[in-house]
Amino acid sequence: MTRIRVSVMALGLLALAAGARESGVALKDDVLRAEPFGDAKTVGTVAKGAQVTIVKRVSGWYQVTVGKTGGWVRLLSIRRGQATKIDPAKEAGGVAALSSGRGGTGQIVSTTGVRGLGEEELKTAEFDEAALKKAQSFAVSQADAQAFAAKGKLKARKLDYLPPPGD
Amino acid sequence: MRHAIFCLLVVLASTDAQAQDFEKTLRGLRDQFTAPAQESPRAEGAAPSIPPFGEVPEADEIKIGQRIAGNVLGAAPLVGDPALQRYVNRVGRWLASQSERPGLPWTFGVIDSNDVNAFAAPGGYILVTKGLYVLLRDESELAGVLAHEVAHVVRKHHLKLLQQTQLIGAGTELLKQRVGKDQRVQGLIGSGAEIMARGLDKAAEFEADRMGVVLATRAGYDSFGLPAVLQEIGHLSADSGAVALLFKTHPHPDERLARLGEAMGSRFDGIKDGKSLPERLHKTSR
Secondary structure, eight states: OOOHHHHHHHHHHHHHHTTEEEEEEESSOOESSSSTTTSSSSSEEEETTOOEEEEEEEEEEEEEEEEEEEEEEEGGEEEESSSSSSOHHHHHTTTTGGGGTTOSSSSSSSTTOOBOHHHHHHHHHOOOOOHHHHHHHTOOOHHHHHHHHHTTTTTOOOOOOOOTTTO | OOOHHHHHHHHHHHSSSOOHHHHHHHHHHHHHHHGGGGOOOOOTOOOOOOOSSSOOOHHHHHHHHHHHHHHHHHHHHBBBBHHHHHHHHHHHHHHHHTTTTTSSOOEEEEEEEEOOEEEEETTTTEEEHHHHHTTSSHHHHHHHHHHHHHHHHTTTHHHHHHHHHHHHHHHHTTOOOOHHHHHHHHHHHHHHHHHHHSOOOHHHHHHHHHHHHHHHHTTOOOTTTTHHHHHHHTOOOTTTTTGGGHHHHSSSSHHHHHHHHHHHHTTTTTTOBBBOOOOGOOOOOO
């Protein structure tokens, strides 16, 4: 019995480590359905602000568990994850305050690949003609893009733009 | 309305000594209101002007966009990965081909910054930061991001913002003595890439989200690429420097998701063959 519980726990930890399960929060009241379809049977409800565990995504649907109930809920009713911080300085190997491109001492530090791009950087930016030319050199024709789409079996379809909600 | 604007210009002019030049400018502006903008008789190679009302000729829009994109690139250069740059251009051009402005000189790029953001300059110049790119998990998510930016260009959101700014700035900007043409364009778009640091109104962002989802779907992608990216960004903490400007210039991702959810509803339930293409997403080193 003890052994079983331990292995179940180990499996759980493995699943967490692999990022297989992720938590989320319901952005609004919604229903849980038996399958990822709008006309599937209702198996429960989820209230705005409720914590859910996300099992997987299939197109516009998440399979979730809410307490002991499992089901499918519209992806747009859920916000993924908990608030987490991303820190560009850490990602760059511990150099501080890189998002402004400057170290704490006010000196410019070497920021290859870790430049911040805040209001100040944009306002003081200087036109770089060579960089613009370079960017333009990567542009592709419509025909090239179409061939690329065909390779990915992307098929164009007609669809009208969405009216604003409430209209 | 027109009367009010003229009053505003007069107020601005009265603070400046060059009142005579101002009158000329005022006459010029008035002519622009009454004459179709496309036929503005400018000498070839002259700096584009931004009429405060009406259509900006496409050639001018493109020049303005090039200038802004060149400024953003001055702050953060392209990532030195030609295969990546070519890849985003292919995805982007395919999306733009589904829009109402397929013939613009669409140019896409990934720029070397760990900030999470994307920029759409008029005329079809779209830049995405590496910080945003590395968050993407498949091609449909890249398509969602690029399609949102394509929508800004199609609807001329930033160009209109520039026009509005011009309206306020016209009195002082146009009063300046003739300067070199590049400086003059610079004067018209503000300093550096200031316009890209300014937020559009919320309605424009919600519209770009709704259009982005449709453009990606038209292009054959899974419709939920953009929502998935908004969910990813939504749980980044607002006090992280990397999303500071994005959060300042856009409604919170949760609000965008909620609005998009209302607009999409069950309309996409019938579309089941959209592609995600995770295997084709070009991997770039962080």
